[in-house]
Amino acid sequence: MSSQDRIQQRRRYLMCRPDHFTVSYEINPWMHRAHPTDTSRAVRQWQALHDTYVGLGHQVELIDPIPGLHDMVYTANSGLVIDGVALGSRFSVSQRRGEERPFREWFAAHGLDVVEPVATQEGEGDLMLVGETILAGYGFRSQLNSHAEVARVFGLEVVSLRLVDPVYYHLDTALCVLDPVQGPGGVERANIAYLPSAFDERGRADLVERFPDAIRVPASVPATLEMNAISDGRNVVLSPHPNSFVAQLRERGYHPVPVDVSELHLGGGGVKCCTLELRGARP
Numbered sequence: 001m002s003s004q005d006r007i008q009q010r011r012r013y014l015m016c017r018p019d020h021f022t023v024s025y026e027i028n029p030w031m032h033r034a035h036p037t038d039t040s041r042a043v044r045q046w047q048a049l050h051d052t053y054v055g056l057g058h059q060v061e062l063i064d065p066i067p068g069l070h071d072m073v074y075t076a077n078s079g080l081v082i083d084g085v086a087l088g089s090r091f092s093v094s095q096r097r098g099e100e101r102p103f104r105e106w107f108a109a110h111g112l113d114v115v116e117p118v119a120t121q122e123g124e125g126d127l128m129l130v131g132e133t134i135l136a137g138y139g140f141r142s143q144l145n146s147h148a149e150v151a152r153v154f155g156l157e158v159v160s161l162r163l164v165d166p167v168y169y170h171l172d173t174a175l176c177v178l179d180p181v182q183g184p185g186g187v188e189r190a191n192i193a194y195l196p197s198a199f200d201e202r203g204r205a206d207l208v209e210r211f212p213d214a215i216r217v218p219a220s221v222p223a224t225l226e227m228n229a230i231s232d233g234r235n236v237v238l239s240p241h242p243n244s245f246v247a248q249l250r251e252r253g254y255h256p257v258p259v260d261v262s263e264l265h266l267g268g269g270g271v272k273c274c275t276l277e278l279r280g281a282r283p
């Protein structure tokens with residue numbers, strides 16, 4: 001299938017400028033307080049990501065960064081938004097709980113119906129919509145008992161996937177939704193790419209059964225956050241890496257768009273982590 005055949009969907013994203021980005025605590029294996037960070041470099045890279053989305057025709061909304069909330073740039077963790085309903089997140093880590101309220105206030109101020117969560121889950125970091133199904137990660141940050149709440153709030157099937165490698169501590173570090181909808185002419189199912197080694201045996205079996213055409217990528221050494229990518233159905237925005245899966249993307253007719261966000265990798269997040277999709281929200 002050539003990239004002409006892939007259908008781009010226009011998206012609306014929420015981002016947060018990393019004006020206060022630094023690594024002042026360690027809550028995932030990527031973060032090292034001893035490793036210096038360069039905030040202005042993070043802002044420049046983030047700006048390039050922002051401008052890439054706009055250049056591709058997507059609408060980007062911004063939330064004001066708040067001093068002291070160093071991880072606020074990773075907006076994917078702020079909730080899950082489908083059909084104008086925003087389920088807020090409830091962080092497992094105390095360092096990020098201060099983000100919960102400002103994000104929910106932003107959702108409410110922008111016409112979304114906000115649902116306050118009861119169980120612990122970290123938004124799109126662990127909850128990914130594919131077609132009419134939500135793939136839901138647990139094991140490190142989000143808790144398994146949040147999945148029933150997610151299913152109830154959205155009225156959608158939730159497939160629980162246990163993450164087993166601490167390096168891939170959020171589902172979106174190990175799995176990328178390439179196309180949430182049916183392919184042209186209905187010939188192909190919604191598709192994903194993922195790192196099988198990040199899942200337990202049952203999760204791997206579930207993914208093979210549901211997505212027989214998925215791109216399965218061996219985890220590279222050293223680990224990368226390349227899988228933490230954003231696809232609009234045609235363009236796949238991702239951090240460039242030498243042992244990349246871009247060749248497999250091209251073979252399937254996707255158009256890889258490299259954007260270097262290496263400074264933001266120091267906090268344990270990549271392209272996808274910096275991007276929350278606002279689905280069906282009123283503009």
Ligand code: ARG
Pocket residue numbers: 027028031071074076077096124125126170172173267268269270272273274
């Ligand atoms: N430092 C952040 C944390 O550990 C990184 C979050 C990355 N976000 C994501 N969607 N995976 O919470």
